[in-house]
Amino acid sequence: MTSTSYVFLAARMVRLAVLVGVAGLLVGYVAVSSFSSRYGATPMVLDSKSSETALSAAIATQESAGLACSKKPALTDVVLFQRDGKDTIDVLTFDEAIKASSAREGWIRTYCTVPVAPAP
Incomplete structure (x- = not known):
């Protein structure tokens, strides 16, 4: 392999790592937001009868x-x-x-x- 082959291989590995990271963050965001919408606390409202x-x-x-x-x-x-x-x-x-x-x-x-x- 020549040195340019190593550059292309490294670039592919970086792209793959970025895609995997973005996909993982997206899945994590969807999981946390769906969990919080289902089990999240309702906003507290204080009134004069509190x-x-x-x-x-x-x-x-x-x-x-x-x-x-x-x-x-x-x-x-x-x-x-x-x-x-x-x-x-x-x-x-x-x-x-x-x-x-x-x-x-x-x-x-x-x-x-x-x-x-x-x-x-």
Whole structure:
């Protein structure tokens, strides 16, 4: 074989590799797009009846009463709890919230405690 034969052979190999790569990317794109269209998440729409709006209002109510609210677990008598399938937030005691959460009735959203003054 001469050196020009090697050039033509290399050019064919490069073309073949590019075609195989393009075909693979095309098949991958079609597979991912069909999977995402079938199983993709629906877009989230927030409105005034959203649980986040209800949670914000409940937190504002508790903070106006002098409590500090946080997602960090704390032993307190004011727990903001959201029941499954409902957009409202209930104010429960710690024991009630733990029982309801254990029964899988919903989940604890926020703990509201009396603010602790810093030590002098």
